[in-house]
């Protein structure tokens with residue numbers, strides 16, 4: 001088995017800490033967006049987990065969103081109990097998660113982050129998420145993802 005890049009290995013280690021064994025798959029053509037990832041994996045876009053960071057009243061939160069959905073920032077703000085929501089910029093994403101956009105995983109972040117999960121992800125038996133780079137992904141069940149992230153289910157999509 002070839003060696004994983006550090007950022008992907010950190011995700012595997014975070015999963016191990018949570019009692020999960022991840023199989024990370026590398027797609028050299030890239031999995032930077034949900035559409036790219038679905039094409040690479042050969043699954044529905046709705047089975048891809050987008051790990052999106054928003055700043056709500058200055059708190060960086062994670063919205064685990066189905067690849068086929070768009071975040072309704074008003075609904076996300078309400079779920080988080082806040083007032084104002086801005087999309088995080090690339091620097092904020094890297095600062096809070098420790099990963100670059102396109103590879104942000106759903107757990108294994110540099111800093112703790114409150115997480116919310118789009119219930120549409122629960123409709124699938126298997127979903128796929130970024131493993132720390134824009135080329136690496138892993139499969140997980142929705143129940144495992146909920147347990148690994150401690151995310152709160154909330155309806156926050158348009």
Ligand code: 5CA
Nearest residue numbers: 031032033034037050051089090102103129130
């Ligand atoms: N690897 C894939 C799926 S496994 C992935 O990471 N998808 S993603 O949706 O979680 O990450 C891409 C998202 O990053 C885009 O949907 C977009 O919301 C966000 N993004 C892209 N460019 C920027 C940017 N310059 N600033 C802030 N956010 C950005």
